[in-house]
Amino acid sequence: MVTNNRVLNRAILYTLVTLTVVTTIFPFLVMLGTALKTNEEALSVSAGLWPKQITLEHFRDVLDPEKFPYWTYFKNSFITSYVTALLAVVIGTMGAYSFARLEYPGRGAFQKGVMLIYMFSGVLLLVPLYQMVTAAGLYDTKLALIITYLVITMPVSLYMLGNYFRTIPESLEEASMIDGLNRFQVIYKIVLPLSMPAIATVFIYVFMIAWNEYLFASVLITSEENMTLPIGLSRLFYTKHYVWGRMMAASLLTAIPVVLMFALVERYFRGGLTDGGEKG
Amino acid sequence: MIGENSMTKQKKSRFKAQEERLGYLLIAPAFLLIAVVILYPVVYNIWLSFHKVSLNPKRPDIFIAFENYTALLSDPKFWDSLQVTLIYTVITVAGATLVGLGAALLLNKAFKGRALARTVILLPYVAPVISLVFVWQYMFNPVYGIVNVTLVDKLGWLGERVDWLDSATPALILVIIFDIWRLFPFSFMMILAKIQSIDTSLYEAAEMDGAGGWRKFWHITLPELQFVIGSLVILRFIWNFYKFDEIYLLTKQVPVVSVYAYETAFTTFDHGLAAAITATLFVLVMVFVLTAVRKVLKW
Numbered sequence: 045m046v047t048n049n050r051v052l053n054r055a056i057l058y059t060l061v062t063l064t065v066v067t068t069i070f071p072f073l074v075m076l077g078t079a080l081k082t083n084e085e086a087l088s089v090s091a092g093l094w095p096k097q098i099t100l101e102h103f104r105d106v107l108d109p110e111k112f113p114y115w116t117y118f119k120n121s122f123i124t125s126y127v128t129a130l131l132a133v134v135i136g137t138m139g140a141y142s143f144a145r146l147e148y149p150g151r152g153a154f155q156k157g158v159m160l161i162y163m164f165s166g167v168l169l170l171v172p173l174y175q176m177v178t179a180a181g182l183y184d185t186k187l188a189l190i191i192t193y194l195v196i197t198m199p200v201s202l203y204m205l206g207n208y209f210r211t212i213p214e215s216l217e218e219a220s221m222i223d224g225l226n227r228f229q230v231i232y233k234i235v236l237p238l239s240m241p242a243i244a245t246v247f248i249y250v251f252m253i254a255w256n257e258y259l260f261a262s263v264l265i266t267s268e269e270n271m272t273l274p275i276g277l278s279r280l281f282y283t284k285h286y287v288w289g290r291m292m293a294a295s296l297l298t299a300i301p302v303v304l305m306f307a308l309v310e311r312y313f314r315g316g317l318t319d320g321g322e323k324g
Numbered sequence: 325m326i327g328e329n330s331m332t333k334q335k336k337s338r339f340k341a342q343e344e345r346l347g348y349l350l351i352a353p354a355f356l357l358i359a360v361v362i363l364y365p366v367v368y369n370i371w372l373s374f375h376k377v378s379l380n381p382k383r384p385d386i387f388i389a390f391e392n393y394t395a396l397l398s399d400p401k402f403w404d405s406l407q408v409t410l411i412y413t414v415i416t417v418a419g420a421t422l423v424g425l426g427a428a429l430l431l432n433k434a435f436k437g438r439a440l441a442r443t444v445i446l447l448p449y450v451a452p453v454i455s456l457v458f459v460w461q462y463m464f465n466p467v468y469g470i471v472n473v474t475l476v477d478k479l480g481w482l483g484e485r486v487d488w489l490d491s492a493t494p495a496l497i498l499v500i501i502f503d504i505w506r507l508f509p510f511s512f513m514m515i516l517a518k519i520q521s522i523d524t525s526l527y528e529a530a531e532m533d534g535a536g537g538w539r540k541f542w543h544i545t546l547p548e549l550q551f552v553i554g555s556l557v558i559l560r561f562i563w564n565f566y567k568f569d570e571i572y573l574l575t576k577q578v579p580v581v582s583v584y585a586y587e588t589a590f591t592t593f594d595h596g597l598a599a600a601i602t603a604t605l606f607v608l609v610m611v612f613v614l615t616a617v618r619k620v621l622k623w
Contacts, residue, residue, distance in 0.1 A: 054435075057430075057433055057435060058435065060430055061430060061431070061435060061441060064427055064430060064431075064441075064445065065441050065444060065445060067505075068444065068445050068447065068448060068505070068509070069444055069447060071448075071456065071459045071460060071463060071505075072447060072451075072459075074459050074462065074463055074470065075455070075458075075459040078459070078462060086462075087468055088468065089467075089468045089473055089477070093470075135353045135354050135357070136354070138350040138351070138353060138354070139350060139351045139353070139354035139355075141350055142346075142347045142348075142349075142350035142351040143351070146343050146344070146346055146347030146350070147340075147343060147344070147347065148343070148344040148347040148348060149344075151347065154351060154355065158354075158358065160613070161358055161362050161363075162559075163559075163562045163609060163613055164362060164366055164606065164609070165362065165566075166563070166566040166567075166568065166582070167566045167568050167581075167582040167585055167586065167602060167605070168366065168369065168566065168602045168605060168606055169361070169362065169365045169366070169369075170585065170586065170589060170598070170602065171369060171372060171585075171589050171595050171598045171599045171602060172364075172365035172366070172368040172369040172372060172599070173361070173365050174589070174595075175368070175372065175377070175595065176364075176365065176368070191357070191360075191361060192361060194357060194361075195357050195358055195360075195361035195362060196361075198354055198357065198358060202354065227343075227346055252450065255452065256451075256452040256453060256454075258453060258454060258569040258573065259568050259569050259586075263590065273452070273454070274452055274453070274454040277454050277458075278454055278573060281458065288462050291458045291462075292458065292459060292462070295452075295454070295455035295456075295458050295459060296455070298452050298454065298455050299451040299452055299455040302450060302451070302452065303447065303450050303451060306446070306450045307443060310443055310446065313513075314513055314516075314517050
């Protein structure tokens, strides 16, 4: 009886897990299947999930600069995300160290203020940022996007890095200061090398947010040569000439880089967002 | 080597002043950026909302006091959008949190392939919205989309094909399902991390007292999760209240407040009115934050 119950419980568990996982990834399977289908099959009612005849023409079309500006958008997205992530790591490390290790009046208020600011982004900043960016002559430049993304990710960068810095024994830093290192050297020679997982995580998190962002890019960028992938794709496919295979191929090629990067640091990301330090 | 004791008072206070200065110096870039990109725009937005904003940057904006606000509050579209936003926000927040909790409890159990399942489940949260929107539009296409084909032709659960993308109620249902699907992984991730940190001896003690699975969940797990779930609900409520990209990209039939503000600003180009809309949103969220955040997160 007991073993029967166990078997039944296992069966229920595996069923539920399968259901959850399949529901979660089903749209991705559709994406892949459709990217490999011919146009006729993609528009057919009776078609299955998986193509009867696999074709790579959609991937070829998307990557062919004569037909599709994918590489232009990719380059813009990459430069924007990379520079944002790099700056986020530098500025975030400085700020997070200041919060984690240095004492000064107003520190607590700053820290709370940063988290509160997380709640006032997005559509609230739309009109004023557009006005400011235009007035500053930064309209339709990557710099406008980089600065915006840098700030909207700043609370999480500061939070994750700060949490990690606090797990480094303070005595280690004190000992090296007694040995004659100044604070900058302590940061550079002790804290940074020990914090590589957290720094990589923040880098990839910021990269991912910048790579995926749509709202500000759609408002601050107008010329095709400066478009990032999300707005580039949305404008190209807005005209309802459904070439689904091509849309799915472009979607996959846009998703894969960030998905792979995220998979690398997933466990650190989970740890960094919660109680600080990663638990593996 | 200089020990603590041999340090003179003077040296100590000089060290302290140095540390303070360094503290300010290191936080200065982050603070400046936040001031320029968030604090100033929020204030500037309020200023704009009292003006008729000129489209030509060389022409001055004209002060019109509360005209934008009276126009806004007497516009039924605004009240409709507020209502749609509330429905959308309440259902998606509850849905994403509950599904996330369920998934976390499920994937906390031991089984083969657990690590892979935990990673794979995060896919919707990580992938770009634009990629997800296209495939959902394809799946929910009224004519050949797999959803209608399955629900109408194969299972017969629905009598006729539903126009998911272009009629109001189905479109609202679509964006709600989409958001829950896309964001439950985030709740899952946060809740799972907390569950893993619960002291197992609590469960062992409860088992000695003869507590079953349900009682353990109710008396141990849930109280431990209270803080993380509370934070998730509040943050998600704020974020979904402002939600723009996925709704706007999926369908033009769900007029939430952010879409209303976006179209006012960039389709009808009335930046003053758009500023009034977002300033009103700001006040609503501020009230929510000051009450809910203080009570639940005890800031």
